[in-house]
Amino acid sequence: MDKKLNRQDNQQSKMAIKSKNEMTVLEKRMTYLVINQLNNSSGFESNEIRSLNFTLAFNQLKESNYERIRNSVSNLPSRTLTLISYDNKENFKQIIPFPLAKVTGTTIEITLAKNVLPHFVKLKNNFTKHELSAALSLNSIYSQKMYEFLNHWKNKQELLVSLGELQKLFNAENYRPCDFIINCVEKAVKEVNLKTNLHVVVTIKKECRSISAIQFQITSKAIQKQVDVKQALPSEIAPEKQISTKKNISLFDKLTPVEVFHYINRISSTYKFTEQQKEKIMNSNILFNRFVKLDKQITGGKIKKLLNPTAYMSGFLFLPD
Structure with missing residues (x-):
């Protein structure tokens, strides 16, 4: 696989967006880079799905600490991805996206499992796009997940999500509601607004003094800039x-x-x-x-x-x- 980033927009299937995972920021960046290469490939017909090998360069990860990179690569094969079910059934599915990962010099060799491809790639429709450079620049796993989530729904422009659903998506169900809003939602939205193409406004909804849902207003910065100029x-x-x-x-x-x-x-x-x-x-x-x-x-x-x-x-x- 060519390790050059010759595609500005990264794409992930909606099923992957609805999943939660245990990855760190660096491991998530590796995932973005793999998905980017996957989308640049051709010939992924349904009858040709197979395990694939990818090569990443250290400098693509925006991380200067060599030991941190090595530790992330070492941990990557143990990370699971859990597909979330919203139908109140007890069944769920856990998969290991990358069964093999190793460091060779200043490059990383990663194998993507065969059974994960349907969850990372959709060959016909329903892609969610996000700029790879923006995704790689985010320094928090919650910011990364927030960017994927909001960019997926940006055409809706306004979105209301229950507190429990968002905590489940962010794998942050152990947080108290107020702590989750401060440490996961507000900090993530601040970084997304600072580093990506989105402009996001958050409104906290309450029922009987308890946080029940979060409302997101989502626009692109180009449109928001136009609105701001008109109002000024x-x-x-x-x-x-x-x-x-x-x-x-x-x-x-x-x-x-x-x-x-x-x-x-x-x-x-x-x-x-x-x-x-x-x-x-x-x-x-x-x-x-x-x-x-x-x-x-x-x-x-x-x-x-x-x-x-x-x-x-x-x-x-x-x-x-």
Whole structure:
């Protein structure tokens, strides 16, 4: 296997995301690097699944302590991965992803078990992507798990997770609720916000003074930066001028098509646009700017007493220029 990182986005199957494991930060980094190589390979048809060998370089691990690396490699074959069941049944499945691992000079040789491949790779659909460089930069196992989890659900934008479910996913069921929030959730989200492409806001939900759930608001930093800039613009400036400023346009231009799509979906949730109408807005600078301007006027209270906001918005958006 080629040990060069020639793929920016790492991908893991949803089943692996739903699992918990006993790995340390370094062992998790090795897993990321193996998965990255696996995704760069070809010919993984279902009838060709087999055990695979991988070679990693020490400098890929972002760790300078040689003994720490050796200890992590030594412990890797003993680590198990437990697939979590959410159907309240007592059955569960434990697997050993890497039965063999050894150090040769300044490289690491790892064998991925045959029966683990279905859990690490899906050949058709349902991949969850995360930037490998960001994942490797995280210094806490909880930050790593948090990044995988939130990036998996980022298109949902808002997610409510019960305390027990999150503790189970993080393999932190022995923590008291308050300690779990402080040491596992808040610290992890802080590092994720600092080092990755996500912007996350956490709200703690309580029932009868006890923590019951955690709500996550998830956006990409590109979209959040655009929102922050819009909110920071002086309110005296007319919406048309706000939209036409070079600074604002340049930030809009930085959004990828996927981010533009989710940005429009989030703002347009108040309106019942057809998919064709959304596509027209997404592909036209004129319609996009007009849409943002009108939405700000409506949500800001400048345009009041609308019986049908969708009809009002559509009438202005799709008039001839």
